[in-house]
Amino acid sequence: MRSYVAEARRRVGPRRLRIRPVIERLAREHPDATIALRFRNDLELLVSVMLSAQTTDVTVNRVTEKLFRTYQRPEDYLAVPLEELEQDLKPTGTFRQKARNLRAAMAMLLEEFDGEVPLRIDELVRLPGVGRKTANVVASERGATQGVVVDTHVRRLSQRLGFTRHEDPVKIERDLRRLVPREDWARLPHLLIWHGRRVCLARRPCCERCVVNDLCPSSRV
Numbered sequence: 001m002r003s004y005v006a007e008a009r010r011r012v013g014p015r016r017l018r019i020r021p022v023i024e025r026l027a028r029e030h031p032d033a034t035i036a037l038r039f040r041n042d043l044e045l046l047v048s049v050m051l052s053a054q055t056t057d058v059t060v061n062r063v064t065e066k067l068f069r070t071y072q073r074p075e076d077y078l079a080v081p082l083e084e085l086e087q088d089l090k091p092t093g094t095f096r097q098k099a100r101n102l103r104a105a106m107a108m109l110l111e112e113f114d115g116e117v118p119l120r121i122d123e124l125v126r127l128p129g130v131g132r133k134t135a136n137v138v139a140s141e142r143g144a145t146q147g148v149v150v151d152t153h154v155r156r157l158s159q160r161l162g163f164t165r166h167e168d169p170v171k172i173e174r175d176l177r178r179l180v181p182r183e184d185w186a187r188l189p190h191l192l193i194w195h196g197r198r199v200c201l202a203r204r205p206c207c208e209r210c211v212v213n214d215l216c217p218s219s220r221v
Ligand code: SF4
Pocket: 157, 160, 161, 199, 200, 201, 205, 206, 207, 208, 210, 211, 212, 213, 214, 216, 217, 218, 219, 220
């Protein structure tokens, strides 16, 4: 098994030489690869990304379409009883925890950031319920990319493509930051996410119709 993996790695060559062609081919294959969440401002972006944990972007968009009509400022999330906010978030799952985190995050925005969503990762991750992945998404979508978003698709594809051997998202991000040209930190996660949804599926990767199968040590063709 070990020799098979080593042989596959030798066949495709070092990752430093593969990263650019992989990005270019995926960009041609998925020209529409952008964030699927719908939002109109920084606050809506933050809330959408916080709600997207453990659920689909489609569900979040369905919930926020109604939510954002009622909740337009940080104060609005604090003005209703907690139970009411929980009910508004219910379809997104883990709604009690999400409601508590949202209220605590909104309170901190008001107390420490004049009601504005900060741009810096180290400030974003101080908000309750905001981890590094959420912070990276929020910063990147506002043109202030400071890291590489690592979600379940980015982790799986980075491993299959031989860009990392780690499981821990923090270590995977560290590998990607070293490997990926900085100008591609924002778009690579979108490309991997869409390739993961359409081609490199978790259970059955469709290697035969994958545009990077000659560059992938995990290819089955
Ligand atoms: S060749 Fe297969 S495993 Fe590799 S990225 Fe493409 S679909 Fe995924």
